[in-house]
Amino acid sequence: MSGVEERETAVGGGLSHRVPDLGGLELLLAVARLGSLGGAARELGITQPAASSRIRSMERQLGVALVDRSPRGSRLTDAGALVTDWARRIVEAAEAFDAGAQALRVRRDSRLRVVASMTIAEYLLPGWLLALRAGRPDTAVSLHAGNSATVAERLLSDEADLGFVEGLTVPSGLDSVVIAHDHLIVVTAPGHVWARRRRPLEAAELAATPLILREKGSGTRQVLDAALGGLARPLIELSSTTAVKAAAVSGAGPAVLSELAVGEELALRRLVRVPVAGVSLARDLRAVWPTGHRPVGPARDLLSLTRD
Amino acid sequence: MSGVEERETAVGGGLSHRVPDLGGLELLLAVARLGSLGGAARELGITQPAASSRIRSMERQLGVALVDRSPRGSRLTDAGALVTDWARRIVEAAEAFDAGAQALRVRRDSRLRVVASMTIAEYLLPGWLLALRAGRPDTAVSLHAGNSATVAERLLSDEADLGFVEGLTVPSGLDSVVIAHDHLIVVTAPGHVWARRRRPLEAAELAATPLILREKGSGTRQVLDAALGGLARPLIELSSTTAVKAAAVSGAGPAVLSELAVGEELALRRLVRVPVAGVSLARDLRAVWPTGHRPVGPARDLLSLTRD
């Protein structure tokens, strides 16, 4: 209730003022791994005083001692070990971001050109790219995102070497292999009536209720319409998974989304899964390529990483 | 193969030079949500030119156009939508970090004092704290991490209101309720012989092989020793889950860890799960409190969030 506390929570955002920047977190991880400030500094290509000062400023910012300094090295405190583990999650997310972002740059010299549907590009590809980078560090990948039609088009016009789609059907002219299974699920904000519901929803009830949906033509919408016999009733139609999630979290109504998209939200209880019965909302995720042109080289490397 | 490219990948670290900082990512999320640079700027408490310049510098850094500007607002480009979703993962990890870090500060006025074992504090508590903050924004939580004995000690001396343990036994003097189930799993680096193994490991084989383990006395080690009859043979003993994971990832040998701890690593294929048969490596995660003092108020709120 103090003025400061009030403002801190009222501002709400300002995360970047309470969380050390990525450079600081990387430094902390290096200190944890190497057991020495100077060693960590060397690894990151900065000087020892810079590392010392930076760790100290993180400790000031967090209000917690992170490392025990001694004349023969530095070890994490108990709190420091916790903070370091939480920091690792941020850095891993940043690594995935980096792998994805590098692939988004249009480069003519890419040895592997991938085109993928949105959901796959958002939730699965960064991980695959990281794994690929670990195994084949010199493979330059470029990524283009689009719907199933776009994927087919770019593959057939030789603008891409490997594609990923999430629809019900495989575009003609393409061979495919199933690489994972996905389910659409119904979710609501925790405050919604359905959030407390134990008895599964029936198809009729789902079809009769206005839902927050992706636009017609999206892979997600295709599957839902097919499952309900083309009857899905939109409360609003939004053009991205993100917008649908945001609307559902804010309590606008129930939404239908891939379980890939809402893992985090379910874990944090920002959204609640509503049980459904008698409706087939499963779909396959597939890798695709032009008929007959079985993937070779880098494309084959990536494909082998996607096996679940 | 160019000089610049060479250096970028050779440095390897330097993540913070290729990924925008948290402030920039938050700004991008706000732009995506509000559809306007100026609106996002207002929400974050900065001026419109600052937002404009910052978004522009992110686009320069990533080499990709993120937003389509128009005289009546800004919308994300396709690439921008992808980048924004990847950015959201980073920001969510940062929110968990923040929730945890705030709880680590020692504050006398905390209305809820929690003491938890390491694994739970590392992997589950931040999410619970975020959910608690969402539902009860004014609950100040403080967190202390330690082993089972520490948890019991602090609860019984009234230094904590609610505890979480992961061992096989409940310390005497405490009541408990099971809040989740956990399994220890055997993992190796992808290059290890066991990584390609299909036939499950037997207890005898596991007991005969030197493993990367937590130190004796840790919850993880207790469960493993019990399951193998006290026979676990350490290749090395390390004092943190983190260190065990790092050793396993680097290929030092097979490790035994909670599946909570290696979710990310398995998804990114940095580690591979080795099937095991005939060994009971399950354990319960429990909330605990002094016998008779059933949790009330904030403690009860938190407890109700942990139900799986």
Added chain:
DNA sequence: ATGAGGGCATAAGCTGTCTTTATGAGCGGT
């Protein structure tokens, strides 16, 4: 004992980034 080496802290100066203030320009509805 004593000197060498590794480890950390402090001080001073520099540089770059991000910010604000001030202003201009495009588009749309009234």
Added chain:
DNA sequence: ACCGCTCATAAAGACAGCTTATGCCCTCAT
């Protein structure tokens, strides 16, 4: 035609982080 919204540009100030240059502490080997 004007007002309101949007975004862009330019100039100047504030701040954070880095480097260089030291000094102290501890340990180990000579």
